[in-house]
Structures are given as structure tokens and as C-alpha cells.
Amino acid sequence: MTALVYHERFLWHDPGSAASIIPAGEMVEPGPHSESPERVRRINSLVEVSGLGERLLRLRPRSATLDELRRLHTDDYLALVKRISDGGAGNAGVSVGVGPSSFEIAALAVGACLTAVDAVVAGTVRNAYALVRPPGHHALAGEGMGGCIFGNVALAALHARETHGIRRMAVVDWDAHHGNGTQAAFYEDPDVLTISLHQADCFPPGSGGVDELGAGPSLGKNLNLPLPPGSGAGAYDAAFERIVLPALEEHRPELAVLEELSGEATGVEDPFLPIFEGYGYQELQPHQAAVLDALLAAVP
Amino acid sequence: MTALVYHERFLWHDPGSAASIIPAGEMVEPGPHSESPERVRRINSLVEVSGLGERLLRLRPRSATLDELRRLHTDDYLALVKRISDGGAGNAGVSVGVGPSSFEIAALAVGACLTAVDAVVAGTVRNAYALVRPPGHHALAGEGMGGCIFGNVALAALHARETHGIRRMAVVDWDAHHGNGTQAAFYEDPDVLTISLHQADCFPPGSGGVDELGAGPSLGKNLNLPLPPGSGAGAYDAAFERIVLPALEEHRPELAVLEELSGEATGVEDPFLPIFEGYGYQELQPHQAAVLDALLAAVP
């Protein structure tokens, strides 16, 4: 069985206005921010309307504690987010709007990922899907980025290690953008294999190249697969078959975490493949395998 | 002929999210703020679509200067609004969200009212309508209130006096809420007759009673007509016929300024009566004259 960890409070995080992700300003008219509640709300609604919800175990998330957040984030950054959140509104990084109670909501988003890990480790479910907001994979130890406040998935892996003693893990991130925050969290950590499939040269700028391979003992334990815009199902199939699965097979993780912007999935199956939200994503075109072949050749 | 003073930039003022006017918070889900761009945008659009625009002279507003704003507001308050506006977002009073460039947009709203005064005084037009945002009639010298940043209409009257030497003026405010800021600006000033028709005991709480009559030499030069909820055209007719017009006749203003939340009207005719926006207003019910009679008896 699969668990779904979701909370209505995720809809209450208000990143402020923007023109998509460009901050409103003198020459930029305010409008809805890309990191919209609609992303998770529509998925949650579709889960229920489609009938999928009847086959899932809904789990109520707990909040992550301050000590759990400290596993990744600096005290200064945590204090900054808390101060802005209590004060009303402000920015905790580039395109990271923080509104009333955003600290608590972001801590609940992390907590949902911990709840997912706990349920999988306890064997309650075979896998779990954390449908959370704000997202997390761009957040760094001391800085938010791209709508991400706390590193949800990185903290999930750290929780699995510190609370459950799980050593070898893998994170596969197939959000359209590079999972730079997750990469940074484990860049020198050989126990956590991090793989990111993303649109080449998209966001963050200059991040996510094939040459970012991990450092020190973890060299080769970070894999980036920057796919050309327009890559479709064929490209993903080929990338998984030739790179992701062999790498997982070699790493032999005890726990795997899938990450995509529409949620944070824990476990090795993703029941949500059919319900990707198109919004904010490149539309994936079929059969760009030829382009991918060249890419594959470039990855060790 | 009538002038319309409007600028697209009025749509760019972002008061942040709220539940109507209640600030978003731990138990209040963020949503659209009542002080929405749609208020002026829909009126401007209707002016064009209805064909009314072809019979109006559109004037491009200038910004009010800092010195012009100082006629009403304290340096501390002006500095506060400027600082928040430059910093990105925050509050300049109860339910007064300030966003990027809100200082400049509010100064342009004031400027539109000055432009309207200039055009009427110069005789270019017989009257002028300033369709502006943010609104102004709740703003005090040192504090914003109820979505109002600067006192648009009070500053228009001060401009008429200081720049054009006009002495006797009247402000008639028929917004659904009490024009407390305009009242405060001229409470001891016998040259400016201030009259406010509004829903009794609505906003600001405890403000706008019939006993607020002006002070010192201006006693009797401030008139509040707090109408019961549901008052309709009959109530307004009676209030104008029995109170507003006699008071104007006695005061003999050289310039009259009408004020309502959908804009700020200068001059003594209002071409916009047929296009009231319903939003935020009590729906006005016909024939509550009986209730009004009692009210009239209470006003000296």
C-alpha cells in the first residue's frame, strides 16, 4: 500500500506576489507567484475525484522540530526565516517569499517527509508520497532559493539516517529544475547517491552540469542528467534504463527517495506518474532519444 | 466637459494578501485583499466599453512632490512608507499593506487629485474625476488606515488653497465608510466644510457619529450622516436635499470635492453615478426615508 502525506495548511503558505518568479517591482507588475497553492491543491483534489484516494492511506503529518531542521540548516538561517514569518512578510533568499506562519508551514512540509519515512521504515506502507508546499530541493544550509525554504528531501534522508540508522540511501530528483540543494547536502557523503534529471541550463542558472560528480570520497555519487528542453517520455525511459537504474543497482540503497516539485515521494515506486501537473514544466515530447544518446555518452 | 485622471500604475499597488481586510495569519488563510486593483480597473474598462470615454478628457496625472505630501503628512510617516516600499513589503498601519513601489504609486494617486484640481481651476474642464488607487480618506497625518496610504482628497484641498489661493471649500464623502482622515485634516479649519455620508458604526469602529461636529472656530463645519445599513436611493436623496445641499448653500464653497472609494471626484457634478461598483458596498435599498427622518432630526 501507498501512503499520502498531505495537510491543508500547505495551501496557506503565501510567497507574495511576482510575475511568475520575477519579483514585482518598479517595472514588473505584481501577479501570482509561480509557487502557487494550486500546485498541491489540484493534485490533492484530483486524487480524491479520480478515486485514487480510496486506495491510499492518508497520513497526517507532524511538524519537524527545530533540532530536526538543524540537521541541515544553520541557526542563523532558521532564525531569519522565523523572524520574517513572525513579522508578516519578506524574502529569505532569491525568489523565496516568506509570509505569515511560513516558518511553521515549511516545518510541517519537512515533517510530512519525515512522517513518510517513518511509515515506510515501520513497514506500515510499502512507499509514501509527501505532497508538500513549500518545495525544498533548491534550499541550501544557510539560504532559501527558488521558492524553497527548507530542504525537505535532504532532511528526510538525514532523518532516516539519524533516527532509523539507515546508511545507504539514494535520492532521484526528476523535477524540471536541478536539485542543487539536495546535491549540496550530500556532495561529500558517499552513503547518499544523489541523481537529478532536469532541463539543461534552466534553474538555478549555471547549475546541474554533468561534471558535478560529488567530491572526495563521494566522487561519482552525484549524477546530473541535464536533458534538452522538449525531452519526452523516450528520453526519461532511456535515462532511467541506462543511467539511473544501473547506478541504483550499484549503490544498493536501503531507502530511495524520489523528488519532484509536485511533491516529495519516498520509496521506490511512484503511484503518481499519471497525474503530473503540466504547469511550470516543459512539456515532454516523445522520442528525443538521439539527443539523449549523446548525453549518455558524456556521463561516466 | 469632464476630465478623467487615471493611470495604469494604480493597478500595480500590491497591498499583500488578506481575508478581505483581515490580515492573513495563523488561523486566517491568505486570500485576495479587499483593496483590489479590480476596483479601479473595472471602472476604467467600463468607461471605455460603454462609450463614456469618448466624451471625457483623459488627463495624465503627475506625481505629488514630497513637499506637497508634507502639507498633510509627518516626515516620520513619509519616511516609514518610503522605507517599506523600497524594502519590498510591510504594513504602514492597520490593514495598510505597502508593496514594491507603493510609495511612488500612492504619490501618483495624490498627484492625480492635484491634476484634477488644476484642470478645474484652470477652467480646462468643468469638473474632473480622479480614479485612483490606493484610496485616501482614512489616512491620518502620521498613520495609514483601512487601505489608505496618503490623504488624497485632503491633499487636493490643501493644494487648491496653497497653490491656487482658494479659501472656502467643501468635501462631500459618500463612500460607505466614514471619511475620518479627511475629517481630521480640517476639524478645526472653518474654511473647509467636511460632510461624510456612510454606513453607521461600520469603519473605522466608533468613528463618524453625528456628534463629531468640528472644533473651535470650525464647530458645525464637520457633518456626519451615519445611515443605517440597507439605506437606499431614497435615503441618499433625502440626506442631500435636507442636509448636504443646505449646508453647501450656507458655506458657499469656491470648490467642492466629492469623495467615494471608487475614485476621488473633483467638482460639483459626478458623471459616474451610474457606474458604482457594488463590491464592498452595502446594497442600497430604496425608501428607508422613515429611518432617515429620525436621523435628520438628530443632526443640527
Add this chain to the structure above:
Amino acid sequence: MTALVYHERFLWHDPGSAASIIPAGEMVEPGPHSESPERVRRINSLVEVSGLGERLLRLRPRSATLDELRRLHTDDYLALVKRISDGGAGNAGVSVGVGPSSFEIAALAVGACLTAVDAVVAGTVRNAYALVRPPGHHALAGEGMGGCIFGNVALAALHARETHGIRRMAVVDWDAHHGNGTQAAFYEDPDVLTISLHQADCFPPGSGGVDELGAGPSLGKNLNLPLPPGSGAGAYDAAFERIVLPALEEHRPELAVLEELSGEATGVEDPFLPIFEGYGYQELQPHQAAVLDALLAAVP
């Protein structure tokens, strides 16, 4: 314990665009329709965020069958709504937009009320709250009205009678508008006492006067309490104490149904008093709990 009957599908009913409730047209710019998904979505979200959800039994609604809908509605009307709903979009009455799948969603809204009745009658819960959309109390046998497609609460009472053999019932409707559809359903039926508290002369126009008292054997079994605009907690207290409770006491219903636009409440307690949406409504004050206590005492 109290049940909450809600379904995400209620958010998917699309009444089309309007200017509040005025249909868009040549001189009316399209905008959001008053009968917005936000009404029930915000309440459902607040139930969860406030923690109230943990003390409620969430029940999944079933759809009402065609035979169940026929208890109130004509075959012609049911066919009309089905045809528009399958075709895409159109109107099934004044201000009754029907969009894709609106027939099925409206049947689910009715079904949620039947589910609430079943749970109360079975004794699973002491009372139940059906948080549904589209609303129902304006709908007539052969015509939708004011956003209402099917008569949710009237159908709930008919279900209680025909399926569970309950004879004496009461419906108390405290939505701001007159419950004309519910009134019509039982206007000559002495077993169902119908009481509506509403703003006088509001909607539907000319409906809901004190002289509409029921007909034939049911004379005196329909009570309208048209309150003046602006009526607050005191008015409601007095109305309940002097009219509603004595009438309930005399009628001695086996089942009472409370109705307000934010949902359809079955049973005698309403756990939702503190979380009324302000939108367009008289705000109800918490100390009405005392009145409700008396109401509870009046129902066996």
C-alpha cells in the same frame, strides 16, 4: 460526535463567469461568480488547520440516484440539467450556471445530505454537517435559481421520510437569503415545519415575507423572519428566542435540519458556528451558542 460530509468534487462545479451574480454581457465585464469554490474550500481548509477536523468523523458522500432526485424535481428539469452538463455549459435558471459534470456534482451534493441524514438516523453520530456545493435552498421543482441546482435540504427531508419513515421534521434556514425552494417544497405539508431567517427584501426579490405562512393543512407551518440589513447577534438571539424555539417546541420534530449557504447541516447542533465565512453574510457571534442550546433542548 459530529460528522462532516464533504467531497473535493464540490470544488469542480463551474457556474461560469459573472459580475458577482449578474450575468456577464454586453455592458457587464465577466468576472468571478459569487457561487465560488472558495466558499466550501476555505471552510474545509480551516476545519483542518484549526484542528477541528481531528474531532469530526469525515464521511465520504454517495451520489443521489435519479429516483431520489425525482422526489422533488420534474423529469423535464432533470433532463435539462443533464443535457447542459453533458454539453459543456449553459444556464438552468436565473444565475444558475451549469458546467461540465455539474449534474453529477449536484447529485453528489444532494447525496452528501442523504449521507448526513443516514448517519444521524443510524445513530453513528449525534449530528452531521454537509459542506456542499452547489447550494440548494433556492431550487424549485422545475427550475434552478440563485446558483442552486437541486434542493439539497428538501431532498434530505424527503429521504428521511421515505427511506427512514420519519414524519415530523423541521428545517431552520439561516442563510442571508430567503429559502424559497425549501419553503415551496413543503408549503402544503403540515409535517415539515419550515423557518427561514434572512435579510428582508434581498433575494429572491419579493420573496420571504412574513405573510407566507403555508397553505391548507400546513397554514402556520412556514415561518419567515425577514431581518433588516445590518441585524446582528441581538436580532438573531431575539428571533430564535421568541419565534424559532417556541415554534420548534410546538412542532416537536423528530429530525431538525439547519441550512445555511456555507453548507447544509443535519441534526441539532452546529459545530461550525465559530468558522462562518464572512463573505456576504451577517457575521454570527459566538454567544449564539446559548440560543443553540435552547434549540437543542427543544428537539427531543
Add this chain to the structure above:
Amino acid sequence: MTALVYHERFLWHDPGSAASIIPAGEMVEPGPHSESPERVRRINSLVEVSGLGERLLRLRPRSATLDELRRLHTDDYLALVKRISDGGAGNAGVSVGVGPSSFEIAALAVGACLTAVDAVVAGTVRNAYALVRPPGHHALAGEGMGGCIFGNVALAALHARETHGIRRMAVVDWDAHHGNGTQAAFYEDPDVLTISLHQADCFPPGSGGVDELGAGPSLGKNLNLPLPPGSGAGAYDAAFERIVLPALEEHRPELAVLEELSGEATGVEDPFLPIFEGYGYQELQPHQAAVLDALLAAVP
């Protein structure tokens, strides 16, 4: 000087709800349609706020007459759109929602393009930009498509020919989607060179290949440049330099029409390059001005 032809009424066209362009339905939650008023509203607002508006001549559009619409569209199709528009709401093709007064608004959009042509031909301005809604380049003679009701640009060219006697024309369409409607209008017409730059294999499906070259006497007078997703300024530069400019030079049009979804540009300069809306588009970079310079030189 450059003219801008815009009307507030373009904001009033309501294509109904959708999930982006997917019609709402049983498993598709209603949401905002991609063909949103915000597209033209934000551009018009930015023109004013940036100060660009002060350097443009704003022209008020007239409506296209029925006879002018018949130059491209069949009587049956015109009657269908009129009937749906008068009736309230419905579809006039795939993803072509028609709402109240959409017929009249679409006729005004065509009329704005005719107004632009008239101003350029009369020499009042050197070029003109028609900022219109609904868009037009997918519309066929007897069928709407992709949000397009009438073929704005094709009708502009037909007007230039029939009213002004202009024979040789060129249409360059750089919207992200294939200009299939404009292509179809002139597919066998050697006097009108049609060129479309667009994302390959995007919309309409299967349309816009390099092998669609025109037919009969017009063979070689229709050029499609299907660019791969992610193509940027370099791709556009190369496409213009190697294909578009040589083709224009050879065709020697008396009038050139640029087309993109954010408006319909008539004449040879486009003053709007710096203010492209990012929404759904390849972002065009400012240094394309060099390419435009060459384009200008190619047109007498």
C-alpha cells in the same frame, strides 16, 4: 511614429474555464483558460507604466463589418459564432470558448488590425501594433481553433488588398505555435508570402512542417521554420538571417505583417521587442534588434 491599436473590450472576451487549454471535464478540474485577458492587459499596462505609451499614437479601433469577415470566413461559421455568442457560452472549435459578446469582441479584434493597416497605408504612422484578443492565427475559414475565433492577420492582409489595392505582401509569424490559419488562407496565393517560426511539433499537432511549402502557383511562398524547444536568441538570429530576410528580399512585399500571440503587428518595426510576456514563449532577447534592422532594410 508607431501606432498602438487597443481596446479595453478585448479584456471582456471570456473563453470559459479550462486546465490551461484542456477543456474542463469529468477528470479535469476547471481553472483559468490559457487565453487569458491578462496577456493583453499586462502588456497594455506595461506600455503605460514604462513611459512607452507617451511615444505611441493610440488609435481607437473600429469593428470589422460582416462583409469584411466574409473575406475569409464562411457564412455558416460566422452564423455559428454569432449564435453561441448571443446565447451565452459554448465552443466554436477545439479549445475555442465563445462567451457573451465574443462575436462582437472578435470582430473588434479584426477591426483593430484593419485600423492598423489603414494608418500605415495612409502614412499616418510608419508602423502599427494591434494588441488584440482573441488571437487569430489558428482560425480557419469554417472553424475556430486554439483560442482563435477570426483570422485577424489574414483578414488584415485581405483588407490591404481589397480596400487599398496592395498586391505583394508578407506575413511573418513568430508566435511559439504554428500559424496554420494564416498559412491556409494564402496557401495557393503567390502574392502573399507566409513565414512561420514556431516550436516544432507543438500546436496544432502535426502542423507546421518544413514540407508545407504552398501549392500551385504559390509553391515556395509558404515557409515553416519549426525550431526545437529551447531555441533562443541565436536560433532566431540564424533563422532570420538565413531564411526570413532572403525570402523577404526576394518577395519584395509592399506591406509586411508581423504576428505573435501577444498582439498582431502591422508594419516593419516592432516597438515591443523589449516587453514580451514570458508566459509560454521563448524569451526574445534585445539584440534581435540587429535582425530587425536587416528586416526593415529588406522592405521598401
